[in-house]
Amino acid sequence: xxxxxxxxxxxxxxxxxxxxxxxxxxxxxxxxxxxxxxxxxxxxxxxxxxxxxxxxxxxxxxxxxxxxxxxxxxxxxxxxxxxxxxxxxxxxxxxxxxxxxxxxxxxxxxxxxxxxxxxxxxxxxxxxxxxxxxxxxxxxxxxxxxxxxxxxxxxxxxxxxxxxxxxxxxxxxxxxxxxxxxxxxxxxxxxxxxxxxxxxxxxxxxxxxxxxxxxxxxxxxxxxxxxxxxxxxxxxxxxxxxxxxxxxxxxxxxxxxxxxxxxxxxxxxxxxxx
Amino acid sequence: xxxxxxxxxxxxxxxxxxxxxxxxxxxxxxxxxxxxxxxxxxxxxxxxxxxxxxxxxxxxxxxxxxxxxxxxxxxxxxxxxxxxxxxxxxxxxxxxxxxxxxxxxxxxxxxxxxxxxxxxxxxxxxxxxxxxxxxxxxxxxxxxxxxxxxxxxxxxxxxxxxxxxxxxxxxxxxxxxxxxxxxxxxxxxxxxxxxxxxxxxxxxxxxxxxxxxxxxxxxxxxxxxxxxxxxxxxxxxxxxxxxxxxxxxxxxxxxxxxxxxxxxxxxxxxxxxxxxxxxxxxxx
Numbered sequence: 035x036x037x038x039x040x041x042x043x044x045x046x047x048x049x050x051x052x053x054x055x056x057x058x059x060x061x062x063x064x065x066x067x068x069x070x071x072x073x074x075x076x077x078x079x080x081x082x083x084x085x086x087x088x089x090x091x092x093x094x095x096x097x098x099x100x101x102x103x104x105x106x107x108x109x110x111x112x113x114x115x116x117x118x119x120x121x122x123x124x125x126x127x128x129x130x131x132x133x134x135x136x137x138x139x140x141x142x143x144x145x146x147x148x149x150x151x152x153x154x155x156x157x158x159x160x161x162x163x164x165x166x167x168x169x170x171x172x173x174x175x176x177x178x179x180x181x182x183x184x185x186x187x188x189x190x191x192x193x194x195x196x197x198x199x200x201x202x203x204x205x206x207x208x209x210x211x212x213x214x215x216x217x218x219x220x221x222x223x224x225x226x227x228x229x230x231x232x233x234x235x236x237x238x239x240x241x242x243x244x245x246x247x248x249x250x251x252x253x254x255x256x257x258x259x260x261x262x263x264x265x266x267x268x269x270x271x272x273x274x275x276x277x278x279x280x281x282x283x284x285x286x287x288x289x290x291x292x293x294x295x296x297x298x299x300x301x302x303x304x305x306x307x308x
Numbered sequence: 309x310x311x312x313x314x315x316x317x318x319x320x321x322x323x324x325x326x327x328x329x330x331x332x333x334x335x336x337x338x339x340x341x342x343x344x345x346x347x348x349x350x351x352x353x354x355x356x357x358x359x360x361x362x363x364x365x366x367x368x369x370x371x372x373x374x375x376x377x378x379x380x381x382x383x384x385x386x387x388x389x390x391x392x393x394x395x396x397x398x399x400x401x402x403x404x405x406x407x408x409x410x411x412x413x414x415x416x417x418x419x420x421x422x423x424x425x426x427x428x429x430x431x432x433x434x435x436x437x438x439x440x441x442x443x444x445x446x447x448x449x450x451x452x453x454x455x456x457x458x459x460x461x462x463x464x465x466x467x468x469x470x471x472x473x474x475x476x477x478x479x480x481x482x483x484x485x486x487x488x489x490x491x492x493x494x495x496x497x498x499x500x501x502x503x504x505x506x507x508x509x510x511x512x513x514x515x516x517x518x519x520x521x522x523x524x525x526x527x528x529x530x531x532x533x534x535x536x537x538x539x540x541x542x543x544x545x546x547x548x549x550x551x552x553x554x555x556x557x558x559x560x561x562x563x564x565x566x567x568x569x570x571x572x573x574x575x576x577x578x579x580x581x582x583x584x585x586x587x588x589x590x591x592x
Contacts, residue, residue, distance in 0.1 A: 044394050048406070051391060055413050058466055061434075062424045073427075077441030078434055124321035131309040136318070143321070146329045148576055150527045152549045153569035156562050157335035161327060179324035209313040238417045241529070241553075256419070263423055272427045279423040286415040294408050297474075 066276040073272045089277035098250055098258055106255035112174045113236040114229050121180050125187025126213045144181045169252060173243045177235060183228050190224040226296025233289050340567035345560050356567035365543045366568055369551040373526045379461045381521045384472050392476035407477055414470035418463060422534025425463050450535055453544040460545050463531040472517050479513040511590060519583045523576060548572045
């Protein structure tokens with residue numbers, strides 16, 4: 035009996051806590067369908083009954099919206115594909131090469147995890163000026179190196195039976211072919227988790243993209259939409275701002291829903307094999 | 309693995325490592341000895357470092373982060389651990405659903421949730437609207453020192469909690485079943501198991517989470533940018549990273565910002581070393 039009461043309490047507390055955690059999201063969605071006049075009311079309507087699509091119409095009437103989405107898709111696509119291949123190739127070498135130098139290099143390559151990217155922004159500008167690249171290319175280039183991915187993939191590959199690799203080598207496959215055709219296909223949780231992480235990081239890159247993309251048509255989805263809320267903050271435009279918030283939130287939700295089953299397995303297998 | 313094949317495969321990552329990390333890092337180091345406003349550059353030796361240690365706003369940013377860590381870390385550690393421990397008692401399916409739902413608020417960066425919090429906490433925003441309608445005085449959530457700090461901590465709690473819950477849940481999940489079974493056979497209650505077996509095993513993860521929250525608070529940028537763009541009242545919410553950002557881009561002092569960046573990096577490395585020391589000491 036006591037145990038049952040305890041269980042009930044635990045479930046109730048978890049439930050209440052979950053409601054509290056999700057409350058901000060609920061407020062954002064709910065009020066993005068609310069007309070401007072409601073926000074001026076005192077006391078506020080927590081459950082407004084007036085419904086409008088005007089805020090979303092304003093978002094979609096933005097002439098650049100499609101362009102920004104396309105720019106973001108290009109940036110995210112490039113970062114995810116190039117990022118996965120380069121980082122997994124590095125992880126492969128760290129997992130399967132027994133040359134000593136790679137052991138040191140592995141730890142050296144993890145060092146960026148401890149340096150804030152914000153501190154490097156100024157000098158990253160100097161680097162891209164040297165390389166004579168700018169705009170979208172710069173936005174794609176800088177987040178490509180991803181130490182966490184190298185760390186996760188190296189640990190994950192360690193758990194793959196060596197015999198699998200040996201037999202592919204016997205068949206005369208090159209190391210890169212083994213990575214692409216043998217190792218990655220049996221590492222779906224890892225690849226899924228890495229793709230999700232990289233995509234979300236690419237989507238969330240604001241300041242570097244903001245500083246590099248100055249023409250209206252060249253902005254990314256996040257930079258363009260977020261700035262449209264910052265330029266005109268006032269209580270009247272809250273409905274529009276929240277609609278932008280929802281629009282910016284949806285891509286994250288899609289990526290996370292698609293990848294959540296890989297998330298945990300991709301991480302645990304790597305973490306536990308250390 | 310043939311050395312040539314290994315080299316070829318690591319080369320792309322190596323080039324990216326050099327271009328996006330090593331080169332910028334060396335350049336920051338060099339820049340920190342120069343006075344630069346992006347156009348004119350002059351060598352000043354250690355002057356930037358000397359100035360940084362006398363810079364009230366820079367020193368204050370470390371105080372800000374410490375204060376916010378003290379407000380944030382115990383709360384997040386206790387709540388996330390308790391929640392993770394509670395959901396570990398349920399079936400696999402419920403656990404997965406719970407982890408998903410708890411992670412949703414933290415999916416996006418503080419930038420996007422900042423849009424919402426700006427409205428909730430603004431002078432004439434949602435919270436103040438409630439306070440006024442109950443006859444209270446509106447609180448300047450974003451414009452007074454302590455309310456502003458509290459606001460930033462609140463936003464960080466909401467966006468950070470899910471990640472910590474997942475971290476704890478995943479590590480707890482990896483504790484071998486046999487340990488729990490063995491404890492049961494020896495007559496330990498569920499509560500005894502959690503206190504005597506689970507908690508010691510989770511100690512390294514708790515330390516890691518503490519480290520992450522300390523380092524995370526020092527590098528906080530998004531929510532500060534959205535809610536207190538100038539670094540808050542009396543510079544009272546700016547994290548070191550945000551202070552460096554303001555130095556570089558608002559005041560246009562690139563060299564000075566670089567020196568501050570190097571100091572911050574050394575502080576972060578020191579914190580990491582302390583954490584490793586504490587871990588080694590706990591293991592004994």
